[in-house]
Amino acid sequence: MDDTLDTRTGWPQDLKFLIARYPREAWPGHANLGQTARFWLARHDGFRELGRALAGATAEFRAGGVAPRAFQGWFAPRLQHFLSQLHEHHQVEDFHYFPVFRAAEQRLAAGFDVLERDHEAIHAAILATVQSANEFLQSLDDADARFAGDRYAEASEKLLRQLLRHLADEEDLIVPVILDRSEEALGIG
Ligand SMILES: [Fe+2]
Ligand SMILES: [Fe+2]
Known part of the structure; x- marks a missing residue:
């Protein structure tokens, strides 16, 4: 089973x-x-929307459409909010919700193993995004800002790609x- 977040196309x-x-409908x-x-x-x-908004703002800035300080003022607090909320969301799923669903439907246990590994992969992508974002934001006025921007764009695009895959598969398993x-029978209502 291909369970890596970068290549899988849904559940087996x-x-x-x-x-x-x-089905979703x-x-x-x-x-x-x-x-x-x-x-x-x-x-x-909300995560999908904010993730796409951050990607859109980064692309616009890198295309030269926004002044560095204006970009930083909009971008930095939203990125921080996005990443910290995402981390918290995963913690709640790992420790509260996944154990409930895993116990209720043991035939899906392998799926919850995959989702937990996704959280680890996404956590690594969050750390890489934070680091590259800090370098990017510190270099906004420098001559090499474009390269820091490239590194940030690469890290954050990877994070968003992984996140969108994870959200879709997680919903397909849990809903x-x-x-x-x-919800009443599961004790989560
Ligand atoms: Fe999750
Ligand atoms: Fe989730």
């Missing part, structure tokens, strides 16, 4: 038996999609469990 057949019964109108699941999905959408069992 043996982990798809629940998503086959609860059926989620929004399903009675078991409760408050917790809705909040969690909205949180994921069907919630719909199948209900």
